[in-house]
Amino acid sequence: MAANVAAAPPQQFLTVFVIVRKDLIKTLNWPLGAVIGNACHATAAVLHKFRADERVQAYLSDLEGMRKVVLETKNEASLDKVEGMLAEHGVKYHKWIEQPEGIAAAIATAPCYRDEVGVTDIILAVNYQPDVMVEAMTKVEEEYGVKVHFSIEPEPLGTGLALLSPESRALTRATNMHQRPPTRRAAGPLALARDILLKNNDVFFVLNADVICEFPFAALLAFHNSHGGEGTLMTTRVEDPSKFGVVLSKPGSTQIQRFVEKPVEFVGDQINAGIYVFTVDILKRIENRPMSIEKDVFPNMARDGQLHSIPLQGFWADVGQPKDFLKGTGLYLASLQANPQASLQLAPRAAGIVGNVLIHETAVIGADCKIGPDVTIGPGVKVGKGVRLSKCVLMKSAVVKDNAWVNNTIVGWYSSVGRWVCSVLTTAPPHGAANTQARLDNTTVLGEDVHVADEVYVNGGSVLPHKSVGTNIVEPQIVM
Numbered sequence: 001m002a003a004n005v006a007a008a009p010p011q012q013f014l015t016v017f018v019i020v021r022k023d024l025i026k027t028l029n030w031p032l033g034a035v036i037g038n039a040c041h042a043t044a045a046v047l048h049k050f051r052a053d054e055r056v057q058a059y060l061s062d063l064e065g066m067r068k069v070v071l072e073t074k075n076e077a078s079l080d081k082v083e084g085m086l087a088e089h090g091v092k093y094h095k096w097i098e099q100p101e102g103i104a105a106a107i108a109t110a111p112c113y114r115d116e117v118g119v120t121d122i123i124l125a126v127n128y129q130p131d132v133m134v135e136a137m138t139k140v141e142e143e144y145g146v147k148v149h150f151s152i153e154p155e156p157l158g159t160g161l162a163l164l165s166p167e168s169r170a171l172t173r174a175t176n177m178h179q180r181p182p183t184r185r186a187a188g189p190l191a192l193a194r195d196i197l198l199k200n201n202d203v204f205f206v207l208n209a210d211v212i213c214e215f216p217f218a219a220l221l222a223f224h225n226s227h228g229g230e231g232t233l234m235t236t237r238v239e240d241p242s243k244f245g246v247v248l249s250k251p252g253s254t255q256i257q258r259f260v261e262k263p264v265e266f267v268g269d270q271i272n273a274g275i276y277v278f279t280v281d282i283l284k285r286i287e288n289r290p291m292s293i294e295k296d297v298f299p300n301m302a303r304d305g306q307l308h309s310i311p312l313q314g315f316w317a318d319v320g321q322p323k324d325f326l327k328g329t330g331l332y333l334a335s336l337q338a339n340p341q342a343s344l345q346l347a348p349r350a351a352g353i354v355g356n357v358l359i360h361e362t363a364v365i366g367a368d369c370k371i372g373p374d375v376t377i378g379p380g381v382k383v384g385k386g387v388r389l390s391k392c393v394l395m396k397s398a399v400v401k402d403n404a405w406v407n408n409t410i411v412g413w414y415s416s417v418g419r420w421v422c423s424v425l426t427t428a429p430p431h432g433a434a435n436t437q438a439r440l441d442n443t444t445v446l447g448e449d450v451h452v453a454d455e456v457y458v459n460g461g462s463v464l465p466h467k468s469v470g471t472n473i474v475e476p477q478i479v480m
Contacts, residue, residue, distance in 0.1 A: 013214075013339070014059045014111040015067040017222055018043055019082050021105060023075040028103075035105070039070065042096035042108035049094050050110045059111035065340050069219045071310075072254075073226035076104055083107060085225045112218065119205070119217075121196065123149045149196070197280050206293075208274030210320035212328045213312060214335065215275065223310045224277045227254060230306035231278045233298075235270040236316040244271040245294070247309055254308040259299060273312045281306075322410055322462070323443045329393055330374035333358060347371075354390075363394075366402070384419070392440075401454070409444040412465070417446075418454035442476065 018039045024030040050056050059066060073079050079095075086093045092110035097103065122140075126133065130150050137148040197204055203224065205217065213236075224232040233256075235247050246260045246268045260267050272294065285297050301307040315335050317328035333356035336342045347357040355373025359365065363377045366385035374391045377383070381394045384402035392409045399416040400406060406417060420439055440446075440458045447465035452458060456469055460476030463469060467479055 013067050013341075014055055014113060015069055015218070016043055016046070016059070016111050017109040017218060018068060018070045019073050019079065019107045019222060019226060020070065021075060021079055022072045024103075024105060027075075038096055038098055038105035039108070042094060042106040043068070045096060046092070046094035046108040046110050050092050053092070053110060055111045062340070069216070069222075069313075071219065071223050071226060074228070078226050078228060079104055079107060081228065082222060082226050085222075119146060121147045121149060123151055123196070125151050194283050194286075197283065203277055203279050206276040206278060210318060211274040211316065212319050212332055213273065213275070213316040214314045216313070220275065220277050220310065223254075224308075227308050229255075229308050230281045231276060231298075231301055232308050232310060234273040234275040234312040235309045236273040236312045237269050238271050239269075241266070241269045241271060246270065247272055249309055254310065255305055256298075256302045256307045256309050258302060270309070270311065273316055274318075275312065322445045325410065326374075326391055326393065326408060326443065329376055330356070330391065333374055333376070405439040407441045409440040410446065411440075412446045412448045412450060414448060415446045415450040415452075417452050418456060420455065 020035055020039050024035050024038075025032065047056055047060065073082055083093070083095055086107070086109065091112065093107055095104055096106045096108070098105045124133070124137070133150070137150075140146070141148055203221070205220075207215075220232060220234060233247070238244060242262055242264065244262065246263055247270050248257050248260060248268050249255060250257045259272075282297065282301070285300060287296075291297065298307060315331040317324060317331050319325040319328035333346065336345055336358070337356050345358060347353050347359045352369050353372055354370065357372040357375045357377075359371075359377045360379040360381065362379045363381040363383070365371070365377075365383045366387065368385055369383060369387045369389070371377075371383075371387075371389045375389050376393045377389075378394055378396045378398070380397040382399045383389070383394075384400060384404070386403040387400050388405045388407075389400070390407045392406050392411065394400065394406075394411045395413045395415075397414045398411045400411070401417060401419040403420040404417045405420060411417060417440060439456070440452070442460035444458045444460055445462045446452070447463055447467070449466045450463045451468045453468070453470045457472045457474070458469060459472075459474050461469070461473040461479055462477070463479040469479065473479070
């Protein structure tokens with residue numbers, strides 16, 4: 001019997017943000033306990049002050065799930081600047097004044113959603129088939145109440161950046177394509193962003209599109225406003241920094257000192273997470289030539305003392321390659337499971353469900369299937385009887401027929417996987433295949449509208465769109 005598993009609303013986290021003055025310890029020589037006490041006073045005060053607010057009541061109703069982010073700001077002047085920013089954006093807060101000294105020590109916000117920062121416009125840098133994104137982005141506009149602009153590069157002009165402006169009001173329809181002549185050069189789509197951002201002289205976010213994390217925009221914005229520099233980048237810790245560019249800050253400071261590309265000897269383990277916020281002053285640093293924001297702009301900002309960093313909390317992954325995409329999917333599902341509210345999005349643990357599994361409400365699952373761990377099943381997907389799925393992603397309207405076995409695989413939109421002879425693969429693998437019992441395995445990727453015939457084994461194949469696979473692929477290869 002087929003089964004549908006409904007998806008819960010998108011993940012949301014109510015969070016209290018506490019901003020504390022750094023100079024209380026460094027300059028005024030307050031004990032650490034006194035600073036912590038003032039942060040606690042500010043938090044208690046804001047929760048009492050807005051105790052009738054629905055979000056405060058919801059926050060207090062989950063004592064074990066309370067989330068808070070503690071940030072530091074340089075001094076009283078920078079704390080006042082944060083206060084002005086909160087007031088300007090209508091954020092509820094309380095500034096704690098320590099008595100009898102009358103010293104403004106900390107600010108705490110009322111609970112708010114971590115991703116709630118007032119973004120109204122999104123600019124996507126696109127240089128390949130932008131028309132296929134229009135329909136999807138129209139749905140994003142409707143769901144999130146934003147406007148999506150496209151910055152189309154006839155040829156790559158440097159780092160591709162998606163720019164989100166919290167205050168930009170220069171709106172265009174999502175189908176508007178901003179085509180620039182090939183002779184106009186800039187770092188990614190900053191030429192288009194310049195026209196939009198300068199109208200409001202405000203800050204904007206920049207994201208690398210191939211990273212995945214919880215994206216703590218509110219914390220990032222609050223920290224950026226607290227230090228007053230041109231830019232802030234988020235860093236993340238990695239086990240092997242020799243494969244990345246390491247970010248080094250000045251001792252005892254958040255100010256970035258320099259970058260070390262793929263160090264041979266250990267110098268640090270914090271790398272660029274690909275998540276930034278900038279003031280419009282950065283646009284003055286963009287020259288009329290192909291540029292990399294990371295290589296051509298950031299070192300100069302660090303030299304001028306205008307670039308700060310803040311560590312990213314929680315999971316992070318670069319998902320630009322299929323193997324990493326599957327790993328990142330598993331990390332994302334684990335993050336949902338770790339949060340009591342967000343875990344409602346996952347399929348209930350029951351017979352046939354193993355580990356973390358996300359199933360769209362419109363997907364249809366056949367009887368006697370075993371699904372998981374780390375499986376995502378998209379809208380309109382049909383899974384036949386006796387299917388085994390693990391560590392895979394099935395995209396919109398994909399079909400997996402009876403008794404198929406899919407592991408470490410991405411199945412693209414409208415693609416199909418044929419039947420296998422039996423529900424439990426105890427027979428010998430196909431001729432020439434390694435000692436395995438999987439139908440699709442070893443980071444196999446099926447592009448859009450790819451059809452794998454019955455009884456066909458694919459080992460690490462990358463199949464381009466609109467192809468049919470009728471014979472075994474026993475060695476990793478690209479099928480064009």
